[in-house]
Amino acid sequence: MEELIDKFELSFYKDIQSNEKIKNVEKKFTSRALPDLVNMFFEVYSSNSLMNFYKETNGFEARWEYDLKRNLCGRMNIIALEYVLESWEEKLYFEGADERLKYFRPLDIFTEEACVGILVDGSGDETLYYHEFGDSDIFSLDIDFKSYFDLSIDAKVFLYWQEYLVELVHGNQGVEVLFKTGMKEVFSDFDLETFTAKFDSLRFFKS
Structure with a gap:
């Protein structure tokens, strides 16, 4: 993960911070998570890539703006480990919703409306899931955290780039995926x- 974090730093500077068309650029890594927290997390969710990430930084945020009126912007917000370890069931699950929401923990709360997270259910499942707050469903992205972080570099943390992965895995969900056209403009x-081919190569279940 340290190599990927370095790759993110280099890419973010080269493609975003030095791009004169982009404004309000922010990037912030926090100090590493406390060892006790990392060990506690690993006891309930055995992902080496996530554990190694939090050994390097206890949360990470990046954002940029190109044209906010058209949602041409980017954001990533991987929350601190102590918040991941909180119980989210009462905040997310409701009667009639997908039962998996009882075990869902957000990781990347990239907007107030949606996030990407994991299932802490003891199954050993390292798949990341997309969820819109208030919705009854979660959608598998068919990749683990390391692959997600790697793809986020290529996606330049474009806002809602994850919707494109949902479309590739589950088919069109009746929403316009701005990522498919907006990325090329910025x-x-x-x-x-090329991005799609890389995603296919990283999937648990090859298409």
Whole structure:
């Protein structure tokens, strides 16, 4: 994970901070999580990539703006480990909702409306899931945290880039996926086919 964090730093500077069209750029890594917290987390969720991430930094936030009126912006907000370890059931689960929401823990709360997280249910499942707050469903992204963080570098943390993964895994959900057209406008060298091929190579279940 240390290598990927370094890759993020380099890419963020090269493609975002040095891009004159982009404004209000922020990037912040916090100090590493306390060892006791990391050990506590590993007892309930055995992901080496996540454990190694929190050994390097206890949370991470990045954001940029190009055209807010058209949602051409980016944000990633991986929350501190102590918040991941909290019980989220009462905040997320309600009668009639997907039972898995009882075990769902947000990791990347990239907007007030949606997040990406994990299932802490003792199954050993390292899959990341997409969830819109207040909704009854969660959607598998068919990748683990290391792959998610790697893809976020290529996606430049474009707002709601995760919707494109949902579409690839589950089919169109009746929403316009701005990532497919907006990325090219902001980053002229972005190639959607290359991104899609990389995602397919990282999936647990190859398409």
